Amino acid sequence: MTRIAVTGGAGRLGRSLVAGLAASGHDLVSLDRAVSDAPELAGVEQVAIDLSDADATVQTLAGTRADALIHLAAIAVPFSAPEDVIMRTNAGLAVSVLGGAVKAGIRRVVAASSPTVLGYGAPTGWVPDRFPLDESTPARPWNAYALSKLLIEQTIAMLARQTGDATRFAAFRPCYVIAPEEWAGALTQQGHTVRERLDDPALSAPAIFNYVDARDVAVFADTLLAALPEIPNGETFFVAADDALAREPLAELVPRFYPGTEEVAAVLTGTTPAFSNAKARDVLGWRPAHSWRGELRDAPTGPATATDSVTATDPLPDLARKDVLA
């Protein structure tokens, strides 16, 4: 059993991750702005803290006596706040939380980055050298959210250079996270049900049809934390489903939404996803257990219940709604 501190533990991914790690027998403490009454956190120790306060964060992390930290807290949706606020918030949290963990003596430190670091969806166009995309694909962020996520990866690299192997780090890039209730019809991040995302490919095209079940991310995190002492320090991993969130082969869908990719996307036949999870499989032995093909149940047609989707009263630009997924 490991004592694991999770920042952003009350969030969309955090709740499933905390519940999954607790179910695996670990001792969890969730750090978030406020204590949550989410059922997944029932019985889990929670600490209410503003993690942008670096001193309070070090003290709190030291007080948790955690062996490991998973850093999720962030502004998690591109363009959901002004660009300077996203940059300042996510970059500041990276330093206060990840640096704070080192100061607090936590020896295993993992942080959530994002596939968006690759830069797909850039208004000036984007054509990768090849598909599937993997950890060797160059990062070309085009907005503050993606840049802040690359900065988190670089913060890990910086801290690893400071501490050597005394502290073990890794970053992971979860694909579009689908929480268990979303298979049954609750709204996904930024709205729409999973079924609507499948019925209208334009809705999932901004993430190049990537996705991952939140429970698979929890198993990934468990596997990664266990492996950290044995694998090279400071690695980055995509965490992706084995298939694409699409009913048609991506060889046909991707060029429709990403002009100029006809040739490179030709390898994406059948159910092949755009993002490879081979590194997580080869280095860690992790495989996703869930696919939309096995999970999607007929959802009721009534209003969905997600609380953190973008709403009609949201004051953000249209771009945030339809073009960019985390």
Ligand SMILES: NC(=O)c1ccc[n+]([C@@H]2O[C@H](COP(=O)([O-])OP(=O)(O)OC[C@H]3O[C@@H](n4cnc5c(N)ncnc54)[C@H](O)[C@@H]3O)[C@@H](O)[C@H]2O)c1
């Ligand atoms: N959900 C996805 O599809 C997805 C995909 C790729 C990457 N990610 C990354 O995974 C992480 C979690 O995403 P999510 O969807 O659960 O986001 P979320 O918005 O649901 O949760 C983020 C949590 O962080 C907390 N938080 C933010 N600032 C804080 C602060 N200053 N102090 C304390 N707590 C603070 C929020 O209260 C919230 O509970 C994020 O880093 C996000 O960028 C998510």
